[in-house]
Amino acid sequence: xxxxxxxxxxxxxxxxxxxxxxxxxxxxxxxxxxxxxxxxxxxxxxxxxxxxxxxxxxxxxxxxxxxxxxxxxxxxxxxxxxxxxxxxxxxxxxxxxxxxxxxxxxxxxxxxxxxxxxxxxxxxxxxxxxxxxxxxxxxxxxxxxxxxxxxxxxxxxxxxxxxxxxxxxxxxxxxxxxxxxxxxxxxxxxxxxxxxxxxxxxxxxxxxxxxxxxxxxxxxxxxxxxxxxxxxxxxxxxxxxxxxxxxxxxxxxxxxxxxxxxxxxxxxxxxxxxxxxxxxxxxxxxxxxxxxxxxxxxxxxxxxxxxxxxxxxxxxxxxxxxxxxxxxxxxxxxxxxxxxxxxxxxxxxxxxxxxxxxxxxxxxxxxxxxxxxxxx
Numbered sequence: 354x355x356x357x358x359x360x361x362x363x364x365x366x367x368x369x370x371x372x373x374x375x376x377x378x379x380x381x382x383x384x385x386x387x388x389x390x391x392x393x394x395x396x397x398x399x400x401x402x403x404x405x406x407x408x409x410x411x412x413x414x415x416x417x418x419x420x421x422x423x424x425x426x427x428x429x430x431x432x433x434x435x436x437x438x439x440x441x442x443x444x445x446x447x448x449x450x451x452x453x454x455x456x457x458x459x460x461x462x463x464x465x466x467x468x469x470x471x472x473x474x475x476x477x478x479x480x481x482x483x484x485x486x487x488x489x490x491x492x493x494x495x496x497x498x499x500x501x502x503x504x505x506x507x508x509x510x511x512x513x514x515x516x517x518x519x520x521x522x523x524x525x526x527x528x529x530x531x532x533x534x535x536x537x538x539x540x541x542x543x544x545x546x547x548x549x550x551x552x553x554x555x556x557x558x559x560x561x562x563x564x565x566x567x568x569x570x571x572x573x574x575x576x577x578x579x580x581x582x583x584x585x586x587x588x589x590x591x592x593x594x595x596x597x598x599x600x601x602x603x604x605x606x607x608x609x610x611x612x613x614x615x616x617x618x619x620x621x622x623x624x625x626x627x628x629x630x631x632x633x634x635x636x637x638x639x640x641x642x643x644x645x646x647x648x649x650x651x652x653x654x655x656x657x658x659x660x661x662x663x664x665x666x667x668x669x670x671x672x673x674x675x676x677x678x679x680x681x682x683x684x685x686x687x688x689x690x691x692x693x694x695x696x697x698x699x700x701x702x703x704x705x706x707x708x709x710x711x712x713x714x715x716x717x718x719x720x721x722x723x724x725x726x727x728x729x
Contacts, residue, residue, distance in 0.1 A: 354635060355631050355632065355635040356631065358635045358645070361634075362634045362648070366652060367416040369465050370466050370660070371418050373465025374458060375388055377457055377458045378458045382444065383447050384403075389410055390408070390416045391411060391414070392410050395409070395410050396410060420446065421442070421445050422438065452678055455675055456675045459675070463658070463661050463669075467653075470603075470650040471600050472596075473649060473650040473653070474595070474596035477646060478592035478596060482584030483584060486583040488581045489524040489578050491514070491523055494577045495576065495577045496576045499575075500573075501554055502554065503575060505574075507574070508545065512543060516541055516542075535558040536557075539553070600650075604654055604658055611659075624711055625712055626712050627712070628709070633648055664701070665697025
């Protein structure tokens with residue numbers, strides 16, 4: 354299911370982004386030849402009445418729109434290709450548009466990602482409300498393989514009602530008793546499938562550091578708890594205002610996080626790629642549709658912001674070129690464009706390798722951690 358949730362999330366966000374380019378291009382009289390979700394070999398596609406091929410391709414990591422006569426957004430049509438087009442056809446090319454029109458078409462992709470986030474937030478806040486409190490329930494959510502809880506027979510969805518003859522109201526009551534009794538027998542009374550079951554278990558002995566950096570020993574069972582989120586209902590007006598403010602807030606936070614990584618204030622290991630996104634999307638989906646949509650909005654914001662960075666081949670790189678042209682009042686030369694594209698490819702390829710390395714390292718470390726926890 355991890356792959357399924359990842360593909361759904363990425364397909365929707367990429368579709369939204371490319372639809373921004375498509376809509377504004379059509380508004381400016383540009384003919385769109387291809388609207389693609391993914392790259393590589395076409396898996397499925399249809400043609401519409403306006404001559405656009407809508408298709409889904411084999412490699413689902415992105416998408417693109419191809420304008421009539423152009424290879425990409427930064428290309429300039431060579432004279433020999435222009436000679437083959439009629440005056441009417443030239444008017445429908447991206448190449449024929451002025452800088453403001455080109456910039457609006459390019460900017461529309463990231464901008465639509467922000468609009469999408471606002472719409473998702475607005476829908477969540479209007480229908481569900483705003484989360485105000487999280488209650489940790491005395492109900493088991495997960496059991497670590499090989500842990501004391503696993504060996505004692507605890508299972509997902511077991512509800513703990515008593516521990517050492519004490520009535521349990523929330524998971525914090527359970528945690529306090531377990532921490533205070535490492536390697537000591539604890540009696541649990543649980544409800545499983547409407548049946549009351551008694552379990553006697555001995556928490557694992559775990560060494561940690563206290564606030565004074567001294568060794569301290571605590572108990573650990575090796576299970577996690579489910580939780581319940583309390584929502585505060587908002588009206589339409591307040592939901593809209595909060596959706597705007599939250600989109601702005603998460604945009605700023607994302608920008609600050611990336612900036613701190615660039616200047617070395619934060620570790621570059623925090624950067625993640627497709628594997629991390631897939632993991633986050635899957636965990637969010639497990640918690641419910643609200644969490645999944647919320648993460649989708651956050652990633653949409655991230656995609657929109659990153660695409661505005663002045664990196665060649667990204668939307669921000671194209672906008673940078675248009676800005677230079679606006680200042681110099683002359684088009685960018687063919688040699689400079691090729692250099693621009695090569696630099697962009699190097700940066701993006703290096704970034705892909707780096708985030709894939711980070712993702713792989715995290716997967717390996719998580720696997721080793723689970724293995725260690727399972728042997729304790």
